[in-house]
Every structure is written in C-alpha cells, then in structure tokens.
Amino acid sequence: MELVQIQRRLVxxxxxxxxxxxxxxQFLQLxxxxxxxxxxxxxxxxxxxxxxxxxLLNELTIALDxxxxxxxxIDSHVHQLKGSSSSIGAQRVKNACIAFxxxxxxxxxEGCLTCLQQVKQECYLVKNxxxxxxRLEQQIMASGGSVPTIELGF
Amino acid sequence: xxxxNCIEPQWPPxxxxxxxxxxxxxxxxLAYFSIPLELIYFVKKSAVxxxxxVLVQFGAFIVLCGATHLINLWTFTVHSRTVASVMTTAKxxxxxxxxxxxxxxxxxxxxxxxVKTRELFLKNKAAELDREMGLIRTQEETGRHVRMLTHEIxxxxxxxxxxKTTLVELGRTLAxxxxxxxxxxxxxxxxxxxxxxxxxxxxxxxxxxxxPVINQVFSSNRAVKISPNCPVARLRPAGKYMPGEVVAxxxxxxxxxNFHINDWPELSTKRYALMVLxxxxxSARQWHVHELELxxxxxxxVAVALSHAAILEESMRARxxxxxxxxxxxxxxxxxxxxxxxxxDFLAVMNHEMRTPMHAIIALSSLxxxxxxxxxxxLMVETILKSSNLLATLINDVLDLSRLEDGSLxxxxxxxxxxxxxxxxxxxxxxxxxxxxxxxSLTLAPDLPEYAIGDEKRLMQxxxxxxxxxxKFSKEGSISITAFVAKLDTLxxxxxxxxxxxxxxxxxxxxxxxxxxxxxxxxxxxxxxxxKFAQNQSTGTRNSGGSGLGLAICKRFVNLMEGHIxxxxxGLGKGCTAILIVxxxxxxxxxESKLPYMPKxxxxxxxxxxxxxxxxxxDENGVSRMVTKGLLxxxxxxxxxxxxxxxxxxxxxxxxxxxFMDICVPGIDSYGITIRIHEKFTKRxxxxxxxxxxxxxxxxxxxxxxxxxxDGLILKPVSLDKMRSVLTDLLEHRVFFEAI
Numbered sequence: 001m002e003l004v005q006i007q008r009r010l011v012x013x014x015x016x017x018x019x020x021x022x023x024x025x026q027f028l029q030l031x032x033x034x035x036x037x038x039x040x041x042x043x044x045x046x047x048x049x050x051x052x053x054x055x056l057l058n059e060l061t062i063a064l065d066x067x068x069x070x071x072x073x074i075d076s077h078v079h080q081l082k083g084s085s086s087s088i089g090a091q092r093v094k095n096a097c098i099a100f101x102x103x104x105x106x107x108x109x110e111g112c113l114t115c116l117q118q119v120k121q122e123c124y125l126v127k128n129x130x131x132x133x134x135r136l137e138q139q140i141m142a143s144g145g146s147v148p149t150i151e152l153g154f
Numbered sequence: 155x156x157x158x159n160c161i162e163p164q165w166p167p168x169x170x171x172x173x174x175x176x177x178x179x180x181x182x183x184l185a186y187f188s189i190p191l192e193l194i195y196f197v198k199k200s201a202v203x204x205x206x207x208v209l210v211q212f213g214a215f216i217v218l219c220g221a222t223h224l225i226n227l228w229t230f231t232v233h234s235r236t237v238a239s240v241m242t243t244a245k246x247x248x249x250x251x252x253x254x255x256x257x258x259x260x261x262x263x264x265x266x267x268x269v270k271t272r273e274l275f276l277k278n279k280a281a282e283l284d285r286e287m288g289l290i291r292t293q294e295e296t297g298r299h300v301r302m303l304t305h306e307i308x309x310x311x312x313x314x315x316x317x318k319t320t321l322v323e324l325g326r327t328l329a330x331x332x333x334x335x336x337x338x339x340x341x342x343x344x345x346x347x348x349x350x351x352x353x354x355x356x357x358x359x360x361x362x363x364x365x366p367v368i369n370q371v372f373s374s375n376r377a378v379k380i381s382p383n384c385p386v387a388r389l390r391p392a393g394k395y396m397p398g399e400v401v402a403x404x405x406x407x408x409x410x411x412n413f414h415i416n417d418w419p420e421l422s423t424k425r426y427a428l429m430v431l432x433x434x435x436x437s438a439r440q441w442h443v444h445e446l447e448l449x450x451x452x453x454x455x456v457a458v459a460l461s462h463a464a465i466l467e468e469s470m471r472a473r474x475x476x477x478x479x480x481x482x483x484x485x486x487x488x489x490x491x492x493x494x495x496x497x498x499d500f501l502a503v504m505n506h507e508m509r510t511p512m513h514a515i516i517a518l519s520s521l522x523x524x525x526x527x528x529x530x531x532x533l534m535v536e537t538i539l540k541s542s543n544l545l546a547t548l549i550n551d552v553l554d555l556s557r558l559e560d561g562s563l564x565x566x567x568x569x570x571x572x573x574x575x576x577x578x579x580x581x582x583x584x585x586x587x588x589x590x591x592x593x594x595s596l597t598l599a600p601d602l603p604e605y606a607i608g609d610e611k612r613l614m615q616x617x618x619x620x621x622x623x624x625x626k627f628s629k630e631g632s633i634s635i636t637a638f639v640a641k642l643d644t645l646x647x648x649x650x651x652x653x654x655x656x657x658x659x660x661x662x663x664x665x666x667x668x669x670x671x672x673x674x675x676x677x678x679x680x681x682x683x684x685x686k687f688a689q690n691q692s693t694g695t696r697n698s699g700g701s702g703l704g705l706a707i708c709k710r711f712v713n714l715m716e717g718h719i720x721x722x723x724x725g726l727g728k729g730c731t732a733i734l735i736v737x738x739x740x741x742x743x744x745x746e747s748k749l750p751y752m753p754k755x756x757x758x759x760x761x762x763x764x765x766x767x768x769x770x771x772x773d774e775n776g777v778s779r780m781v782t783k784g785l786l787x788x789x790x791x792x793x794x795x796x797x798x799x800x801x802x803x804x805x806x807x808x809x810x811x812x813x814f815m816d817i818c819v820p821g822i823d824s825y826g827i828t829i830r831i832h833e834k835f836t837k838r839x840x841x842x843x844x845x846x847x848x849x850x851x852x853x854x855x856x857x858x859x860x861x862x863x864x865d866g867l868i869l870k871p872v873s874l875d876k877m878r879s880v881l882t883d884l885l886e887h888r889v890f891f892e893a894i
Contacts, residue, residue, distance in 0.1 A: 013685050025871075026873075027786075029600075029871070030781065033788045033874065035788065036264060037787075041784050045780050048776055048780055052775075079818075083778050083816075084775050084868065087778035087780075087781040088781065089870070119197070
C-alpha cells in the first residue's frame, strides 16, 4: 500500500481509539515525549505496561482465589494498575480499575471477581489495539516515512 | 152483484160518524202518499244521506199504509169481492213491510242518536279552542310588549334613559297609573325614591329597607302583589276613591368588583332596587298572570341593561385615565432621554478634561520619583503617585461603568491567545505579590484551547481585577489561579439558577478559579460584593484602597460575555475563592503572523529546557516512573530513577535540584522520607526541592505535604507543558503547590 494511505489509516485508527475511549489525552503527552533522541519511547512504555499489568493481574487472580481474601493487598495491586494505566492513557483500563477499587473498599468479593474479569478484558482489548497501532507505525517507518502526529481538537 | 161476506156495517152509510171516518181516511191516505214524496224530494236534495234503502223501505211502508186507507174508502159502502181481496192484499203487504221496517229501525235509531252526541262534542271542542286562541293571542301580545320594551331599554347605554324608558314603556303597555323605582342608598339601610313616571321631580323620600313587605318582595324573584297602604306604594296624595292594585318586583343590581361611578351608590352583593307598579284607581282591573310575567321579565332586563351601562362608564373612565398616563409617561421618557444625553455629554467632556491634569500629575510625580529626594519627600511623592493612580483608576471605572449601564458598551471580539492573557496577568501581579511575599501559581488545564475568540482586553481586565483583589486582601500565603474548560455539570453547579449555559460546537466556557489564603469574607457579605460602591466595611479593609467599583465592573463584563462570576468563602480568615465562567468562541489554529502583538508562547514559558538539571524521581510504579522520566528527559533534565524510599535516601545528593516523589502509593511513607531528607540537608540551599506527585485530590493530603516540609505538590496526570511550567515556577520561587 502507498505510504500516504498507510499514514492516513494510522491517523484514522488512532482517532477511532480516542473516540471509543480506549485512549485519552495522556497518550498524546506520551507521543510528545517521543523524539529523535528517544524514538521508541512510546513502544517501550507500552510494553512495560503490559508486562506489569500481566504480573499484576496474575497476582490479583491468585489473591482472589484465597479463602481469606486480603483486600489490602488487592487494593494496592489495583492501585498500581490504575496508576500505570493512567500514565499511558489507557482510559478504559483505568476506569475499570476505579470500579474495582470501589468493590474492594466495600469488600465485595463477587464484585471484585467481576471487575477483575473486566479489567482483564480491557487490558486484552487495548493490547490488541496497541499491537495494530505499532504494526502500522512499523510499516510507515519501513517505507521510509515519518509517523504523523495527531492533532485532536477536544 | 154479489155482496161481500163482510159483516154488514152497523150503521148506515149516511151516518155522520161514517162520513167523518170517510173524510179522515181520505186525508190519512193523502198524507201517507205525500210523506214519501217529501222524503224523496229532500233526500234528492241532500247528498249525504247514508240510509237510502231504509228510505225506500219506509216509503214502501207508507205508500202501502196509504193504499190501505184509500182502499178502505170503498169498504164503507157495499163493495164487491174484488175490492175486498184488493184490500186484503194491501193490508197483508203493509203488515209485512211494516214489520220489516220496525225490525230495521232497531238497528238504525241508535246510530242516528249517536250522530247527535258527536255533534255536541264537536261544539264543545270548538268552544275550547276558541278560548285557547284567546289566551295565545294575549300571550303573543304580551311577548310583543316585552320585546318592544326590551328594545327600548337596551337601545341606550345611558343609565337615566334606561330607567326613564322602562317606566314610560311599562306605564304605556300596562296602562298604569304610577310606576316608581326605589334604589338602595349608599348606606344600604334605606330605599330612596329615584324615578317616577308621573311625578316630575321625586322628592327623595326614603323608606327603611327592613320592612316586612319589602323583605318579602326581595326574597322572591316573582312580582308580588302588595298592599296599597305599604310605605313604598303611598305615592299619590290621599283622597282617591279606590286605589288600584299594586305590584312590586325586585331589580337585582348586579355586582361588579370595580364599580366606582361617581353618583352611583356603592354597591355590594345581593342588593336590589324596588320597582312599584300601580294600576289606575277606580278601575276594576286586576293584575293578570301574563302582566306579572311581563313585569318580571322587564325587571331582569333592566338589571342587565344597567350593568352594561355601568361597565361602559367604567371602561370609558379607565380609557381616559390610561390616556392621561400615556401622555405623562411620554413626557417622562423624553425628559429621561434628555437627561441621559446631558450626562453623556458631561462625561465625554469630563473624561477628557479630567484625564489631562491627571496625566500631568502622574507623569510628573513619577519623574519626580526618579530625582534625588529626602526620605520624607520620597514618601510624600509616593503617596501623591499612589493617590493619583487611584484617582485615574476611579475615573476610568466610572466612565466604563456608566457606559456599561447604558448598554452602549460592546465587546471587542477578536481572536487572541488565551495562554498569553494569563501570563500577562501573572507578570503584572508578580511584583506586588512578591513584595507581600505571596506566592502566585498558575495552572492551565491541558485541554484549554490556546486560542479563543472574545474580548481580550476586558477579559484580562476582569481576571486582573480578581487576582488583584486576591492579592490585595491577602497578607500572607499563596494565591492560585486555575483555568480550565468548564464541563456541563460544573456549569450547572454554578449557583446561579438563571445561568443557563448552552453548549454548541464553536464555543466553550472558560472557568477561572482564583483562590487566596487571605482574610476571607463573611458569607453574609458576599451578595453585596458585586454592587457598586458598597464596600465591605467590617473587616477593616478600608485602607486597602479599593474603590468598590471593580467587582461591579467585572460582573458587568462577565455578563456581557454571557457568563457568571461569584465568590465563595468559608468565613473570615479562611480565604476565599473567586470563580468566573465566561463564554468564548473556539478559534481555529491561527498563524502566529496573524497576531502580531501576541508574544510567542514558548518565550512566555520561561525556560523551554532545563539543561543538565539533576532530578531524582521516586515512583514505585514502573510505568508511571518511565513516563515521568520520559517527560523530564524531553525537557533536557538529567534524571535518576529510584523505585523505593531506601534507594531514594541512598542516592539523593546535593547535586539533585528537585526530587519528585509519588506519594499516592500506600506503601511509601513519603512524609518520613521528607523529614529524613530535611535532616540530611540542613542547609536550605543544599537541599533539593521536594515535590509530591499525586493523583489524589485530597486537600488533607496536600496540607500534610505542606506541613511535612514538601516544597511542592503536583497532580497527575502531568503533561509536558505542565511539567515545564512547574519546573520553571519551582526554580524561580522554590515553591509550587497546585490548586486542588
């Protein structure tokens, strides 16, 4: 496909991610930090996020399986996850974490389990989205072009 | 000739008796023969005789009878046998026919009789119908009279004419001797004779209203016959023979709420007037039912006509009143316009005239300041300068305000740089704030558009005014200015029920909050703040130099910008927050070249990069640590990352200028670290600045941070611009607390 077309696809795709609420303005900030001295900044951060989140989600699953659920620990894990997701701008993950924390506060195990599922789901979704995004970026870079910056007016 | 076998007559034929019998028989026969002839003749004449064959029978019977009697004539003398046989035949036939006829008559005579009864019945009916016809005719007459009377009464709207006409027409129709109308007086306790038919000038007799007869008449809506000796009926001089019958009927005076006609007595509900009608004396006339009905109907009509007349009079008066008022209002308006024009002329002149000497005073005083002065002289000059500046401001304010009130002020809309406005305000206010040792921080939300469409000058003036007030009324502490785009729910929360923001695509609402830690305001005084010239006396701020107009002008500017401004304060000594919301248009990204007067944004930020600035970042969360590191690297800092408090304490050195700590992680005791770092670096200039990063908007936390000795607090998420401005502020003021 032509370079311009791929670039346009990338722009549209990114815009759609914003529209659907997967990403928020923080992601734009992240993109701004990427420059020539740091060309893979976004990729690195996002990858780190997914490693982190996988670990955290495993911990959470184990913790919720226990007969005596340690809500403090769960709270701190979810807090971490929330912090990470908000740092990269993964809005839906962050929102799911917030809901999770609420159930944790009232010590509602059923609610927590449901929320855990939701968080996993959101992480999975946003991971796919990011993979697509990075693939497009790679294609652009491979064709010798530059990744277009997104100007979003909201 | 053989003689018959009949018995010899006893008497000889020449006997007198015989002769008479002979003659009678003859005449009987004659009569008998003539009757059927008559019958036939008359039946032929009449067309409707239904019993012809009966007639025939009768005729036959009579003829035969006659024949019998005729033949009898021959039997007086000696007669032959033939005569006898003819006689016998005749007799036999006669007998037969007469028997048949007799039988027939039994059937016919009842019929004939009933004809007679029917005739009688019809006659009665006819008489009855005649009577009824008479009645209907009378009623129709009455109806005609009523219509004519009503027509006469309702053809005019003048009260007097109505009443006069009523009496006249009634008198004429019913041929009355006297007809009078008694109206209730103003007090309602008496009836006054108001109108009479014959007497030209009613002398104003009054009769008390609580008379049993009068009560009886008022309690029924029928016309009531009253005694001629009743006080209301004693209208004629005594001495007549036999007073005619008198009838009285009530006339309801319909109640209307605004009934204020001059000579009309004051009316209330259920008041009645009394109409008295007298038949002529000496006549034997009686009041007929239809006449009474006529009187009742007329009374009702009169009531309606009177009320119409009253309404008309009332509305005419109201219309006249309105016209007068109209004229007066017109005059007042013209006077007001003249006054406004005079004032505007005055202001225009005064504006120029006043500014010229002011300008001279200010300019020369400031020049004087530059020269060599003794301390006392300097003090005096400074006072002169301050006072004249104040005066200049006051002049400007007064002029502005009067133009604002006129509505002649219009906003100067244009595209401008919003960030630049805030920077300007900050730059203008910093000198004063630093003299008072107040810290001013500015936070602009990341989603705030850079460019907007609105009146830049007045927006700046408003914000400057509010910030100036905040600085003015704070003796110590800090002032924080935050600006962000107001979302719909915060808009609705703005405590102004009339403020109905309308969101559309091209506009946004800018919300600016200025929080100070100054002397605060008593919540009861808050409503007065925005009224001009009403200064808050009680807090002893009189010497702070406010003219009392500033906030009033701000409010008017804000209203012009379709926004809202208000102040919140928890009380004296607790500081206050001024919040303003204004509507601005969204601007397209404008070329810098279009705005020649706007300084370029980066230069206003202070430094764009902090080359080599050593910074320590402590964050347990790997991802956010990386993001923060990326931010700071982008700004050119030299970043050291640590993941725990021990590491932080180990690695921190006096080379690090700033330490960013994420304090919202439950495991980290950020206050502990703060204290330990304070202990480590006793000398202030060696110690790095400690800044807390938190996503938590907890005021308590913020206070704890301040108390623990932190130099700053920033809310996550931190954008690039925010980090830049935070670092700039931090390095300049050594303190930065973001408004929560």
